[in-house]
Amino acid sequence: MAATFKYQPAWAIDVSAPGSSRNFPRFLSMRFACNASISTPLSISHHSSTESTLILIRHGESLWNEKNLFTGCCDVPLTKRGVEEAIEAGKRISYIPVDVIFTSALIRAQMTAMLAMTQHHHKKVPIIIHNESEEATTWTQVYSAKTTKQSIPVITAWQLNERMYGELQGLNKQETAERYGKEKVHEWRRSYDIPPPKGESLEMCSQRAVAYFKDFIEPQLKSGKHVMVAAHGNSLRSIIMYLDRLTSQEVTDLELSTGIPLLYIYKEGKFISRGSPVGSTEAGVYAYTQSLAVYRQELDEMSH
Numbered sequence: 442m443a444a445t446f447k448y449q450p451a452w453a454i455d456v457s458a459p460g461s462s463r464n465f466p467r468f469l470s471m472r473f474a475c476n477a478s479i480s481t482p483l484s485i486s487h488h489s490s491t492e493s494t495l496i497l498i499r500h501g502e503s504l505w506n507e508k509n510l511f512t513g514c515c516d517v518p519l520t521k522r523g524v525e526e527a528i529e530a531g532k533r534i535s536y537i538p539v540d541v542i543f544t545s546a547l548i549r550a551q552m553t554a555m556l557a558m559t560q561h562h563h564k565k566v567p568i569i570i571h572n573e574s575e576e577a578t579t580w581t582q583v584y585s586a587k588t589t590k591q592s593i594p595v596i597t598a599w600q601l602n603e604r605m606y607g608e609l610q611g612l613n614k615q616e617t618a619e620r621y622g623k624e625k626v627h628e629w630r631r632s633y634d635i636p637p638p639k640g641e642s643l644e645m646c647s648q649r650a651v652a653y654f655k656d657f658i659e660p661q662l663k664s665g666k667h668v669m670v671a672a673h674g675n676s677l678r679s680i681i682m683y684l685d686r687l688t689s690q691e692v693t694d695l696e697l698s699t700g701i702p703l704l705y706i707y708k709e710g711k712f713i714s715r716g717s718p719v720g721s722t723e724a725g726v727y728a729y730t731q732s733l734a735v736y737r738q739e740l741d742e743m744s745h
């Protein structure tokens with residue numbers, strides 16, 4: 442049997458990243474039974490770019506969104522409409538580079554990430570990374586450098602889960618507003634520091650979601666990797682509050698629709714919001730930066 446060796450693929454996180462000593466599962470030490478040197482097929486990816494792209498997507502409509510129930514950390518799947526939203530989101534980002542995907546531990550976000558990537562023009566295969574144990578890491582080995590080059594690692598992290606809605610989980614939002622009053626329920630849903638009964642406030646949610654973003658996602662962007670984050674209404678609101686430097690007052694007005702991708706350009710340590718990509722047919726996305734235009738051109742050339 443060919444000797445196997447531990448190989449840190451090009452997308453491996455920088456273990457010296459701050460916070461990486463946290464209790465975080467070992468990251469992406471994929472092993473190959475071959476002598477592999479991985480180079481990226483497109484010149485723009487990784488270290489050659491002076492900027493990175495960050496795509497944020499709230500999951501498509503879930504079965505409890507459809508029933509207007511508080512969901513929080515309950516793990517429910519997408520509706521048919523949510524599946525269509527995820528596919529539509531994929532069309533809108535199909536020419537924007539993605540080197541690594543972060544999502545939550547909940548199926549509605551993971552489904553959204555995987556469905557969106559079915560539309561991407563580079564046709565790479567997103568692979569959920571399992572390194573929750575030594576055995577999980579061993580049993581999920583990839584034994585082909587070529588296959589690895591055609592893959593995108595998908596990292597699932599509970600820190601990106603939706604805010605935990607406590608005793609509201611499973612309750613109907615309309616009935617809850619009738620019972621406790623519209624103002625009180627709006628306060629629980631949109632304020633920064635007022636938690637629902639036995640649940641997380643947005644502030645508490647951001648203490649895990651933004652910490653994770655800073656410790657594990659931002660270093661990827663810093664190293665020139667292009668990142669997609671598929672998560673939830675409130676875990677993303679807390680991250681956008683950080684990216685856009687919103688005040689606790691401003692964030693109460695921030696609403697995210699299901700399945701609508703948001704694009705940021707990360708450059709010289711700063712995040713520049715570029716709104717929602719309107720789709721590959723719109724030249725506008727590529728006017729955002731010269732790198733995106735080059736990437737689009739290279740993808741088109743590769744497909745001919």
Ligand SMILES: O=C(O)[C@H](O)COP(=O)(O)O
Pocket residue numbers: 510511512513514603606630673674675
């Ligand atoms: O958890 C939920 O119920 C939804 O995903 C988000 O709910 P919210 O819009 O009430 O915060």
